[in-house]
Amino acid sequence: METSVLDLPAPVANRLRRPGWRDPRLLAGVAMVAGSVALGSWVVQGAERTTEVYVAREALTPGSDIDVSGLGVAEVRLGDVDVTRYVTVADGLPQDVVALRVVAEGELVPRAALGSAAELDVRPVAIAVSVAPSEDLVAGSLVDLWEVPAEARSAADSAGPSAGPHELAPGLTVAQVRRPDGAFTTGGSTIVYVLVPTAILPAVLATVAGDGAVQLVHVPGSGR
Numbered sequence: 706m707e708t709s710v711l712d713l714p715a716p717v718a719n720r721l722r723r724p725g726w727r728d729p730r731l732l733a734g735v736a737m738v739a740g741s742v743a744l745g746s747w748v749v750q751g752a753e754r755t756t757e758v759y760v761a762r763e764a765l766t767p768g769s770d771i772d773v774s775g776l777g778v779a780e781v782r783l784g785d786v787d788v789t790r791y792v793t794v795a796d797g798l799p800q801d802v803v804a805l806r807v808v809a810e811g812e813l814v815p816r817a818a819l820g821s822a823a824e825l826d827v828r829p830v831a832i833a834v835s836v837a838p839s840e841d842l843v844a845g846s847l848v849d850l851w852e853v854p855a856e857a858r859s860a861a862d863s864a865g866p867s868a869g870p871h872e873l874a875p876g877l878t879v880a881q882v883r884r885p886d887g888a889f890t891t892g893g894s895t896i897v898y899v900l901v902p903t904a905i906l907p908a909v910l911a912t913v914a915g916d917g918a919v920q921l922v923h924v925p926g927s928g929r
Contacts, residue, residue: 755780757794758813764845764928765808766880767827767900771819773798779813790815807845807878827900829880830909832919834895838882839923846879846928848899848921850909855916873912874905876924897921 760779765771778794791813792798802819832850842848850873881898899921901909913919 754783756783756788758786758788759792759794759798761808761810761812761814764810764843765804765814765818766844766878767804767806768822768825768829768880769804771798771802771804771814776814781813786813790817792816792819809845826903827878828903828906829898830901830906830913832897832899832913832921834897834921837884838895838897838921841928842879842882842897842921842923843928844879844881847876847924848879848897849924850874850877850899850901851920851922852912853918853920855918870920873909873919874901877901879928 757778758781759773759776762775762777776798781788792815799819801821803822803825804818805820805824806818808814808818851870852873853870878900879897880900883896883898885895
């Protein structure tokens with residue numbers, strides 16, 4: 706018996722049509738590429754943006770008058786620091802402001818470190834130092850204030866008992882150091898202006914004016 710083979714129609718291949726500009730898939734792809742390029746450009750531009758911020762040319766101590774002429778300008782990247790915390794050149798420096806705390810040399814000037822003189826609760830007291838202090842003792846350094854009673858000094862000479870030295874106040878800020886002029890000066894006293902809180906000002910003034918000696922002990926690591 707003969708088997709017949711049915712002549713079936715050959716399958717017709719569908720032709721791939723080139724997508725037109727109105728094809729939603731093409732439009733979505735173009736939009737994604739354009740968005741990625743725009744986002745990358747925005748990120749790069751944002752990272753490269755800088756702003757000018759005031760910087761302390763030398764240490765600022767509480768009570769120091771702040772003037773533009775005494776400050777420097779540094780350009781900082783917006784992504785590196787929070788510029789809202791600092792005084793920018795664009796915003797300008799407020800008038801009649803003083804430093805409320807120590808701003809180290811080279812430090813960006815924080816807004817919180819500036820204020821009016823009425824906000825200060827310290828007063829500068831001049832203390833004569835007969836022994837030349839270390840060169841590390843500069844404006845912005847911290848010192849401990851000690852009293853050495855006159856009895857203690859005389860007892861040290863006679864090897865007798867006496868009231869020993871005692872600390873008046875720890876961690877006071879040095880506002881200014883005036884050393885004798887001349888590289889070869891051996892006489893004279895160095896005058897150190899120490900910022901004393903008003904709460905202990907009477908006791909410190911009485912000690913400075915008394916018969917005993919007042920000693921300043923530099924806190925290591927402070928200042929420079």
